[in-house]
Structures are given as C-alpha cells and as structure tokens.
Amino acid sequence: MTDTDLRIMQLHGAGYCCAQIIIILCLDNLQQENPGLVRAAQGLCMGMGDCAGTCGILSGGLCALGLYAGKGTDTEAAEDNYPLLVENFREWFKERTTSEFGGINCNNILDDECGAPRADRCGVLLGEAYAELVNILLDNGYDPAEGRDLSDEY
Numbered sequence: 001m002t003d004t005d006l007r008i009m010q011l012h013g014a015g016y017c018c019a020q021i022i023i024i025l026c027l028d029n030l031q032q033e034n035p036g037l038v039r040a041a042q043g044l045c046m047g048m049g050d051c052a053g054t055c056g057i058l059s060g061g062l063c064a065l066g067l068y069a070g071k072g073t074d075t076e077a078a079e080d081n082y083p084l085l086v087e088n089f090r091e092w093f094k095e096r097t098t099s100e101f102g103g104i105n106c107n108n109i110l111d112d113e114c115g116a117p118r119a120d121r122c123g124v125l126l127g128e129a130y131a132e133l134v135n136i137l138l139d140n141g142y143d144p145a146e147g148r149d150l151s152d153e154y
Contacts, residue, residue: 008126017045018122019060025130026064029144037063047106051114055106057122057129058093062086064133068142076148081140088136093129 004025011021019041027034044060047053065086066072069079079085094104101108101121109121134144 002127004130005123005127008123008130012123017042017056018126019044019056019063021126022057022060022064022130022133023067026067026133026144030067030147031145032147046114051106051110053106054104055093055097055109055125057126058090058097058104061089061093061129061133065089065136068137068144068148072148079148085136085140089129089133092132092136096128097125 007025007028008021011024016024016038020038023034023038023041027037041056041060041063043049044054044063045056047055048059065082066078069082069085071078097104097109101111103109107114109125110118111121137144
C-alpha cells in the first residue's frame with residue numbers, strides 16, 4: 001500500500017468523495033488548501049449526483065489539471081498544452097474504465113449499485129488515476145509540487 005493509497009483511505013474516511021479526493025491530493029502536492037474548490041468539487045461526485053453521469057474521478061481529475069494549466073484570472077490564458085493534458089487524461093480514463101467496467105459513468109464503475117463508493121473499484125481507480133495524472137503532468141514539463149509561475153504575467 002502506497003502513501004497515496006493511505007491518504008485516499010484517510011480522505012474517504014473523513015467523508016470526502018472521489019472528485020474531492022483527487023483535488024485534495026493535488027492541493028496537498030501544492031501545499032495549498034482551497035476549501036471553496038473542494039466544496040465545489042462535491043458537485044461532481046457520484047456521477048454528478050445521480051450516478052448516471054461521468055465518474056467524479058474523471059471530472060475531478062480534469063479540474064485538477066486546470067490547477068496546473070488552466071485559466072484562472074482575467075490576465076492569464078490557459079497553457080497551450082492544456083487541451084492535450086485533458087485529452088490524455090480523458091483517453092486514459094476511458095480506456096481504463098471501458099475495458100473493465102463498460103464505460104466512464106459512475107453507474108458503470110459501480111455496476112449499477114449506486115449509493116456508496118466501493119473500495120475495490122473506486123479506491124483502486126482513484127489511486128491509478130492520480131498516478132496517471134501525475135505522469136501526464138511530468139511528461140508535459142509540470143512539477144506536481146509547483147503551481148503555475150505567474151511572475152512573468154504581471
């Protein structure tokens with residue numbers, strides 16, 4: 001069991017959902033707290049509330065990529081490679097979940113047993129997705145422990 005797996009278990013035990021957990025893992029790397037962002041991410045959990053929508057691990061992961069490469073102020077733009085980061089993570093997730101669970105929606109992953117995440121599926125998938133997200137960042141020149149350097153934009 002990795003440190004990330006233990007952190008995922010700790011966060012789940014504290015009542016956070018999948019999308020919130022992936023955001024918190026990235027915020028941990030950045031040594032930041034952002035309760036507003038974590039609260040907002042809850043809207044992505046459990047298939048956007050009814051288990052029929054996209055898994056919160058995917059939607060939360062895409063939001064997490066925005067922490068590193070997305071637009072956040074009037075004076076900045078998304079990084080040029082942001083669409084590529086999104087595509088890479090989305091395609092990885094789609095391949096990973098479609099092959100094992102038949103789709104990217106929460107009800108696919110939970111085998112239509114909605115109501116509570118399953119550690120054997122959601123927990124494992126969260127760990128794998130976070131590792132893939134970090135790999136995508138590293139492969140594209142981002143340090144997961146550093147946010148965007150905005151010093152040249154002001």
